Amino acid sequence: MTMTDEALMQAVQRGDLAKLGALFDRHHLAVFDFLARMTGSRAVAEDLVQDVFERILKYRATWRGDAPFPAWLFRIARNARADHYRRREFTATYTDAMDGEDPAPGPEDRLESENEAARLQRALLRLREDKRELIVLARYREMKYEAIAELLGVDVATIKVRVHRALKELRDIFLTLESRPTCAVKTSLSSSRTI
Amino acid sequence: MRCEDVSLKLSDYLAGRADTAERAAIEKHLEGCPACLSETEGLASLWRSLGEIPAPAPDSQGMRARIDAAIEHERFASNRTSAPAQRRFLANHPLVAACAATLVLAVGVVLGRATERAPAATPEVAALHQELRDLKQMVTLSLMQQQSASERLRGVSFSNQVDGSGDEILAALLDTLKHDTNVNVRLASVDALKRFAERDVVRRAAVDALDTQRSPLVQMALIDFVVETQDRGAVGALRRLSESAANETVRTRAAWGIEHLGVES
Numbered sequence: 001m002t003m004t005d006e007a008l009m010q011a012v013q014r015g016d017l018a019k020l021g022a023l024f025d026r027h028h029l030a031v032f033d034f035l036a037r038m039t040g041s042r043a044v045a046e047d048l049v050q051d052v053f054e055r056i057l058k059y060r061a062t063w064r065g066d067a068p069f070p071a072w073l074f075r076i077a078r079n080a081r082a083d084h085y086r087r088r089e090f091t092a093t094y095t096d097a098m099d100g101e102d103p104a105p106g107p108e109d110r111l112e113s114e115n116e117a118a119r120l121q122r123a124l125l126r127l128r129e130d131k132r133e134l135i136v137l138a139r140y141r142e143m144k145y146e147a148i149a150e151l152l153g154v155d156v157a158t159i160k161v162r163v164h165r166a167l168k169e170l171r172d173i174f175l176t177l178e179s180r181p182t183c184a185v186k187t188s189l190s191s192s193r194t195i
Numbered sequence: 196m197r198c199e200d201v202s203l204k205l206s207d208y209l210a211g212r213a214d215t216a217e218r219a220a221i222e223k224h225l226e227g228c229p230a231c232l233s234e235t236e237g238l239a240s241l242w243r244s245l246g247e248i249p250a251p252a253p254d255s256q257g258m259r260a261r262i263d264a265a266i267e268h269e270r271f272a273s274n275r276t277s278a279p280a281q282r283r284f285l286a287n288h289p290l291v292a293a294c295a296a297t298l299v300l301a302v303g304v305v306l307g308r309a310t311e312r313a314p315a316a317t318p319e320v321a322a323l324h325q326e327l328r329d330l331k332q333m334v335t336l337s338l339m340q341q342q343s344a345s346e347r348l349r350g351v352s353f354s355n356q357v358d359g360s361g362d363e364i365l366a367a368l369l370d371t372l373k374h375d376t377n378v379n380v381r382l383a384s385v386d387a388l389k390r391f392a393e394r395d396v397v398r399r400a401a402v403d404a405l406d407t408q409r410s411p412l413v414q415m416a417l418i419d420f421v422v423e424t425q426d427r428g429a430v431g432a433l434r435r436l437s438e439s440a441a442n443e444t445v446r447t448r449a450a451w452g453i454e455h456l457g458v459e460s
Contacts, residue, residue, distance in 0.1 A: 015273070017266045024262050028255065036251040046253055050376075053262050057269045117248045120241075124248070138210060139245045145206070163206040164238075171241050 005069035013060045024053055027070065030141065031077050037136045038081060040125045051080045074141075074151055078133075123174040131166035138163050196224040201231050208235070209242045268374040272340055331357045332364060339367050344377035351383040355390065365391050369400050378410045385416040392424045405432035411442040418445075418452040427456050 003011070003019075005026065011019040028049055036045035055076050056063075063072060124132055137143045137151070145163070149156045196204075201224055207213040208221050225232045335357055338350025351371060354364050368391070371384040385404075391397045401424075405417050414436065421429035430453055437449035 017270055017273075020266055021259070021263065024259060028258060029253070032253040032258075033250055036253070037248075042251050042253065045251070046258055049253070049258055050261050050265070054265050054376075057265060116244060120244050121248050124245075135245065138206070139242065140250075142210075144212070157203070160203060160206045164202055167206075167209070167238050167241060168234075171237055174241065 006065055009056075009060075009063050009069050010065060012056070013063055017057065020053060020057060023056070023069070027073055028053070030070075031073065034074070034077060034136055034141055035081060037124070037140055038129070038132060040121075044084070048077070048080050048084055051084070052077050055080060071147065071151060078151070119177045120170075120174055123170055123177055126173050127166065127170050131162070131169060134159070134163050134166045135170060196220045198224075198228060198231055201225070201228075201235070205235065205238065209239055264374060268370065271370055328357065332361060335364060336367055339371060344380055347371070347375065347377065347380045348383055351380060351387050354387050365394070365397070369396070372400060372404055373407075378412060381408070381410065381413050382416055385413065385420055389420065389423070392420070398424065398426050398428065401426065402429045402432050405429060405436060409441075411440075411445050414440060414442070414445045415448055418448050422452045422455045425456065430456055 003022070005023060008019045008023050012023070031052055032045050032049050035048045036042055039045055039048070052073070056073070059076075124135065127135070134148065137148050138145070143151075145156050145159045149159045152159070201221055204213060204217055204221055208218065213221065221235075225235055331353070335350050335353045338353060339347050341347055341350070351368065354361075354368060357364050365388075368384050368388050372381055372388065375381050375384065385401075388397050388401070398421075401417055401420050405414065405421070408414055408417065418433065418436070421433070433449045433452045433456070437446050437453060440446045440449060
């Protein structure tokens with residue numbers, strides 16, 4: 001029988017560290033996707049995924065098992081990303097450039113072709129971080145608003161309003177990047193109702 | 196339903212999470228409200244377009260290999276910390292560990308001065324020295340397990356002040372060279388390992404590291420290390436570096452190393 005995430009984590013806590021590999025296999029793509037969309041850099045996201053799972057190892061004793069494992073995992077992922085940017089501010093001169101460690105989101109990791117998806121990606125990266133996070137969680141992680149509310153520590157109604165506002169702001173940024181005179185986001189009502 | 200209600204429900208509507216009654220109410224409102232209709236159309240299209248941004252693909256295999264290495268590292272570190280509860284405590288309390296390091300240094304200086312004029316040390320003084328050595332070792336090892344790279348760096352530097360052969364310190368330094376994620380800490384471990392350079396295990400680890408380390412700075416330090424210790428067993432690894440290292444300075448330095456070990460490159 002397949003072990004639940006929580007059972008695997010309890011095994012890790014008891015010292016069966018190899019079980020972390022199974023948790024990694026199950027969740028690393030979701031964590032990577034979240035971090036890659038938040039940072040705009042595949043390389044940074046891969047480093048942060050490593051950091052997240054190392055933190056799980058290091059702080060395994062603090063896992064209490066009273067919340068679903070993915071909620072704990074995403075809390076750690078958010079902290080890892082925040083710490084990464086904090087470290088970058090303070091340790092820019094400490095970084096070994098020769099090693100290529102700690103790369104800034106680079107053009108090689110972005111979609112370069114000037115198609116609509118690429119422009120929208122750029123718009124997303126220009127959106128303020130807290131708003132980008134809401135969209136990434138709601139749209140790409142398909143997280144329920146209740147789960148996002150719990151993760152961010154605010155009530156559900158506030159999350160819904162904030163997602164709406166973040167989308168409007170994203171649309172405005174997207175439109176400023178739009179080179180063509182016609183707006184790509186104008187479509188027919190019938191298509192919008194098929195969501 | 197009013198325009199404000201649509202705003203509140205729109206995120207559910209876009210995500211397809213509005214129930215049938217809510218959807219019907221929203222759509223009924225949109226039929227009679229051009230402003231909300233336009234807003235909803237735009238955001239719905241944006242929501243769909245967001246789904247068209249391709250998902251980036253990670254190097255899952257490489258990441259899994261690094262996690263496996265981290266698990267091994269943690270297993271090793273756990274074994275090292277399983278005996279002394281004091282070290283576990285210090286590992287979890289970096290500030291206390293830092294204070295302890297300073298205190299141990301201060302006590303060492305005072306004790307050294309107090310006993311240097313007493314060549315015939317009493318058993319009590321000898322015991323005190325031993326306790327100080329143990330304490331230094333414990334603080335060093337706990338610093339080397341901190342999450343902060345700068346604390347680990349302090350631990351590696353502090354290891355030079357631990358007297359004696361210090362097998363545990365040696366094992367920790369070798370582990371740091373092999374597994375530490377921070378290049379500056381790995382670099383410091385190469386320096387710290389120099390005082391153990393006569394040990395076969397250290398020479399072997401340095402040669403292995405020449406093949407596995409990818410940081411040019413660490414590679415350069417290792418080349419200097421094997422030249423300083425005149426380790427002719429490193430020639431093969433140096434040759435590989437001189438031919439295929441990604442960095443040109445490293446390739447040149449490796450060729451220089453081969454020459455200095457008395458071998459034609």
